Amino acid sequence: MKKNKPKYMQIIDAAVIAIAEVGYHQAQVSKIAKQAGVADGTIYLYFKNKEDILISLFEEKMGSFIEKIDEMIEGKQTAAEKLLMMIEAHFKNLSDDHHMAIVTQLELRQSNKELRLRINNVLKGYLRVIDKIIIEGIESGEFSSDLDVRLARQMIFGTMDETVTTWVLNEEKYDLMALAKPVHKLLIKGCGNH
Amino acid sequence: MKKNKPKYMQIIDAAVIAIAEVGYHQAQVSKIAKQAGVADGTIYLYFKNKEDILISLFEEKMGSFIEKIDEMIEGKQTAAEKLLMMIEAHFKNLSDDHHMAIVTQLELRQSNKELRLRINNVLKGYLRVIDKIIIEGIESGEFSSDLDVRLARQMIFGTMDETVTTWVLNEEKYDLMALAKPVHKLLIKGCGNH
């Protein structure tokens, strides 16, 4: 598999940095190659085209993130605990990687059809995790029984996403992690059973 | 003022259509000009460059939307009613204009610095409206007194935005307006005072 070859990740990591620094369109393939320490042509031994780098990058990083989340959540009992775990993991993940945060929140919002399709495909895995938590919460009685799963998921994801985007746009001037608990409280109340 | 010149709005409307159809990058200036029924050069009598069309388009449409919202909200008594009004207006606005919905939710998420800056500037007006509702809700006792305004705003805007984006990505196959009430209920619960 491609992913085992060292240059594959080398290029992906270079792309994250290059794209975060100057934006996707400004990040020429030759710039990424230079950053990765490989020749321009080498990029095309590992990626179909420039867009493929962007998508692969997301698939790679997000894929491992979802796996990690899944594991972490297993260990928690209640839906509320699982949700908190997820929010914290989500925030921590992006807090820890400045470049990736920019790429995720800004650069990946490119509006190309194929790009969007493949990104949404990856995101689906994440949304499924959220759905699982919601359904579990409803079944356990933690969450309101008439909660619309799709809407609840949109609220949860939308809120987290908006929170991170705002933080990135504010140049990460404040502590994102500190927002995990209050955001969680807000969402729990929204989903909750009162 | 530019806005009184018929060609100004003519070009903006053409741009909305052209960009919605093929995306911002694929929408050549000449294509927009053709759609508007003007010469290529005419575009540059009204806009500094291509990007300026995109921004102006947003400023124009969003600006008038915010004004409209502001008026509509005036007529409502409680914060909850105002919030519902806003969500409904937000959803209706985009439901009614297929092309604009695509441009707003997808194309405007371009990652160019200046673009983002000017868009955020417009958005601030919208966020202020949301903030006003939240603060009013807190003061009237409708909303929890320990509600963090910024977080609540991020939840409200994030949820609405995510809901519309999902709807657009699903090719508007279902009725967005029907989601206004349940989304409102969800958000009210989240902000609410229990």
Add this chain to the structure above:
Amino acid sequence: MKKNKPKYMQIIDAAVIAIAEVGYHQAQVSKIAKQAGVADGTIYLYFKNKEDILISLFEEKMGSFIEKIDEMIEGKQTAAEKLLMMIEAHFKNLSDDHHMAIVTQLELRQSNKELRLRINNVLKGYLRVIDKIIIEGIESGEFSSDLDVRLARQMIFGTMDETVTTWVLNEEKYDLMALAKPVHKLLIKGCGNH
């Protein structure tokens, strides 16, 4: 005749300034129009196209210069005196009009076929004046009898022109007029009869 209409000279004078300041290619027609205080379209009531302005400008200014020279020379007796008169007039003419000096020495050296043709046509009148002086000098015995008229003319014109160009390129930092006499002496020696 066009030349009697006030706007004709108004535009020409504006063109000299605009072209001297930013160069022919940078001097947009609209800029010249503005400088002249007329509408863009008005230019085309007096000139066929942009290039026609440049040529007309030269024809106009150079034409009257040649006439002037011709008259001044009449009054002089010897060929040497006539030559000095001409050199002094040539240098004075360009010394007195900074903008015109730039246009003549630099901007008019555009390499467009038609432009060159018409400019040469005007120049011919000047060269004829020089030829006349040379022939007179030969006939009177002042100049060498085996002087090649064309070569002598090229020496005279070439030397004057190069002197002015060098002066312009040196940003007119020294007194051009002061060079008239030494240049004259040099040329007389070259043409002279020893």
Add this chain to the structure above:
Amino acid sequence: MKKNKPKYMQIIDAAVIAIAEVGYHQAQVSKIAKQAGVADGTIYLYFKNKEDILISLFEEKMGSFIEKIDEMIEGKQTAAEKLLMMIEAHFKNLSDDHHMAIVTQLELRQSNKELRLRINNVLKGYLRVIDKIIIEGIESGEFSSDLDVRLARQMIFGTMDETVTTWVLNEEKYDLMALAKPVHKLLIKGCGNH
């Protein structure tokens, strides 16, 4: 060094031809590329932009010409002989290369600031050669001791230049080389010591 790469000279030679044929402004980069047998983009691997081709072309050709002249002059004893050698070399150089003659005498007289600056820089090398001859002539007593070096240089260069330009404008209908001796005689007389 760039100059060793075959494509560099290939493009320069193509540019000389293309520019001589249709003029600098009419000579599209794609036309030059085609003439050179390379892709448009290849041009930009060797030149900063279109103007850079024009300047490089001059630097390249003139640079080697000056070197050549310098060597040839070494072998001559008197200043007069050196001057003749230079005039002959100058005329021969342009006689032998029809395209280059056009480019040098007409196209390079473009009035762009940076262009002029860099061209003058190259020319300085040439003017220094002329100065050297003049000074030598004065010191050896061949030339008048009160000769102004700058003026003499302007006469020499101006006369040669004007002679070549006239010849080019007359479509090279006569033998330029045949003028070397008479021009030399004229100039020597001008500089001479009588």
Add this chain to the structure above:
DNA sequence: AATGAATGAGGGTTCATTCAT
């Protein structure tokens, strides 16, 4: 596998010119 020189399609923008008023 790796290189990097070469490719060439593609498009935003300028500005001389026109023409309806």
Add this chain to the structure above:
DNA sequence: TATGAATGAACCCTCATTCAT
């Protein structure tokens, strides 16, 4: 005559991608 809004042809340059080595 005069206007100036509108026109649209024309072109340089970038950069993702290829391919001979």
